[in-house]
Amino acid sequence: MVKICDIREESPNVKTFFFERKIHFNPGQFVMVWIPLLDEKPFTISYIQENLLGISVLKKGPFTRVFHSKKAGDRIGIRGPYGKGFNLQINSCVVGGGIGMASLATVIDTLPDVTIIQGARNSSEILYQKRFRNMRLCTEDGAVGFKGTTVDLLGEIIKKQHFRKVYACGPEPMLYKVVELCKKYDVDCEVSLDRYMKCGFGVCGQCDCSGQRVCVDGPVFTTSELNKMEDFGKITITKTGERVVIDKRII
Amino acid sequence: MVKICDIREESPNVKTFFFERKIHFNPGQFVMVWIPLLDEKPFTISYIQENLLGISVLKKGPFTRVFHSKKAGDRIGIRGPYGKGFNLQINSCVVGGGIGMASLATVIDTLPDVTIIQGARNSSEILYQKRFRNMRLCTEDGAVGFKGTTVDLLGEIIKKQHFRKVYACGPEPMLYKVVELCKKYDVDCEVSLDRYMKCGFGVCGQCDCSGQRVCVDGPVFTTSELNKMEDFGKITITKTGERVVIDKRII
């Protein structure tokens, strides 16, 4: 268990919880966060500062609602880090959709010259505005930045600038389109997937995506790995193990 | 399990069994030797040669009788090393009574200038005659070497030569007398004790000698440790845990 020592409101629905803990964390990995008597769920580390680590949490369902009610001094359980992170290269681009920015934040901290694309539903949901100065923003209504999706914006930029890598995290239909776009422009892509997780260390099989365990074989996968994963962008697996179609409209 | 790869007859009642095994062994430590379906007992390593280790076994009771019947190619179980060995110093003397020489053999190998006293009942029981050239021997009947006990011989030598340490292994009444003699001449002594052993790693309490566990706190004890051990030279503990008086005549 770690004690929450600071809380930052990143947007109306996203809070970052800071705590002290020594973890050797690679961008793209994740930890399992336990709230006793409630549940345990995967989250990425979005801040790595001297002794402090931060987790940015989007209020979504029962777990993250309780998480948001935690105060400084409260304790949460942390195990990990788990999984395989991003393979970082200079002269690259990150593409974050919504809370997906949390996974990319430490990538940005590590790569000095990275191009940052962030998409949000509206201006109030933009994350880390003060933290990262040169972000290329896009919103659905165009109130801030580019009007359109991150994929549209990436499409504009990728024509002009050659990236070594594109790192993406966000809704899976978005990731799928990012990968397709990058293939077209022959740019390597690494994306971080989200699957329901239980063990987090590769035994239970809950987080399967076409034979890959998102918890240990991922959550970050490369284009060439994704090419072999039929479920990518199409099928996810629920808590019961049922295969369900991913809603392509959420991007 | 290790395969016995060579056997040497050291005397009519002592055989050395050689086997291959990497063990970081300090002189004075011991291993537990297991003969499946029979029993497991403590023995010291008496030879350390490149890849080969040797155990010299005196035929005594049921276990060592079967041990002596083993042929090259047969296998025995080895666990260890256990215990605390000798604290080696140059300009010292070893005093071995009977099979006690086995524990001292690797001490002799390590200390180039050591004085060696070996006592045996008769000339045929002298061990390692070819291995160690400059031994000072004593036999009960005086047929070979000094006529008398190792303690008598040590008494002669210690008057003339100042040793940094005396290392002794053999029947406990002998050890007791060696320690007393050394105290008189103000020479530090380290002796290796023999107690019935079960676990070999300090949990079962079988090998107690006045609150010291011979298996881990020993088998080698220094004069100052022995001074606090009332049972030394007097009491041993049988398999059932009964305290019995040590027969002072066996020396």
Add this chain to the structure above:
Amino acid sequence: MSKVNVSVTLCNIKLNNPTISASGILGTTRALLKRVAENGAGAVTIKSISREPREGHKNPTVITFEAGMLNAVGYSNPGVDKAAREFTNLQDVGVPVIASVVGTHKDDFVRVIEGLSVTEFSAIEIPLSCPHTPGFGLLAGQGTPQATFDITSEVRKVTGLPIFIKLSPNISEICTVAKAAEDAGANAITAVNSMGPGMIINIEAQKPILSFQVGGVTGDALRPIAVRCIYDLYKAIKIPVIGVGGVSTGRHAIEMMMAGASAVGIGTGVYYRGIDVFKKVCEEMIQWMQENSIDDINKIVGAAHD
């Protein structure tokens, strides 16, 4: 190096090697079964399927400790109808696939078996031994000789496939239960399921960690208990024993087979050594056999008995 044989035949099912992925381990999808097969398993087992879909217990459901793992997954599964759709074209997997079927009532087992495309499977395993799922296994009294006999008989009526009855290491009369299964027509005994249950408390939270509070203990902690069960079963019954519990090396697998196992399930070993634990265990078995001049793995089955 001399060539050695590690293939075994278990109830007429030919396995290229004696390792089998245990139920509940990576058995959720056909794609994962295939991946496990590619990583060297001689056969694979699907995650246990019940009649209705089950969410299982909430997280945390699986945690590790110094000596192994503690889990209370609670049989999460999509239910037989959806599972039947997932587990088709199983020849794609490349090795024999074992179905695992659980139920609360006798009829449930039958319903699930009838619901699955059983022709796809090589055998049906019935765990009567889960220590942490209300309504199933030990918590439903399925571990008694009578219940075991009844359920096995019922299943026997509806399938010609080999039936493996999976038992708990907790029950002192494990041999009696195994005999009941044998009498009712079981073709093999899978020994063992997870032990306990056990509990691990997080002392900062002052609460048991697993959401179900208790869970089954697996891994190294379980192995000596599993080996003893297998040793006893080998003497007590005539049908083969599939040994499971704490195997993660070739030496462990050989130990189980010497105790009497004809094949060896691996679960927690995936955590200890990765998804290629099957390949590693086989390679280590082969190396040991070569070093010890044993040319056929079948010769060591039961070798620890006099």
Add this chain to the structure above:
Amino acid sequence: MSKVNVSVTLCNIKLNNPTISASGILGTTRALLKRVAENGAGAVTIKSISREPREGHKNPTVITFEAGMLNAVGYSNPGVDKAAREFTNLQDVGVPVIASVVGTHKDDFVRVIEGLSVTEFSAIEIPLSCPHTPGFGLLAGQGTPQATFDITSEVRKVTGLPIFIKLSPNISEICTVAKAAEDAGANAITAVNSMGPGMIINIEAQKPILSFQVGGVTGDALRPIAVRCIYDLYKAIKIPVIGVGGVSTGRHAIEMMMAGASAVGIGTGVYYRGIDVFKKVCEEMIQWMQENSIDDINKIVGAAHD
């Protein structure tokens, strides 16, 4: 650092700290008991004493494996008459000494208790739970509620000392057995004895390693099972529980106490961390209490319960 209290009172026996050396661990002589006390144990337990002298099983009797230890010592002890001579002047030990008494028949327990200089002891522990000694414990049917009740009642008649009944983790109805002991006048339950039995086979020898073939499993492997037993017992009975099984750190001891133990036995921990494991465990408990602002160890007993 703030001062914290770790002393506990168990059945009116005052312990400076809650660690107790478990029976069979370094309890063979008064000198060793004293040494254990000097190494920080709050109380010590002697090796179990039977009416007649016993050589116990042949070696190997105690071996280690990845997750703990396996032992089948077989109650080697010099018998009550000689034990009575060894265990005198126990005030020398410096901490309370607990007698451990075993028997095959009801009368044996009484004879041993009458034979020991019982005024020297602070309590009498009765293990009814050894899984590997013919004639004793589980192998003599002493683990049933009825046998437990009978033996406890008999012992109750002949001693005014606190009686601790030591139970096995194998029995699923551990709470029923504990209640039988409580009803018969036991003052505390010691939970647990070693589990299993288990077996470890040496694959080169193709034989079980222990001379008795099987033995009790202790250490890390046992801890989650022990914690669960203690948790259940804490709810089921009113008399205190002495937790034993796999404790080798301060965190482990605190975990057991949060499950409901009033004191904590340590056995295999001596192997893991040396004879000063008692001191180390206490220091770690104290440090944790300071870091977590808990001033009295008694406050955490049962804290994991709602």
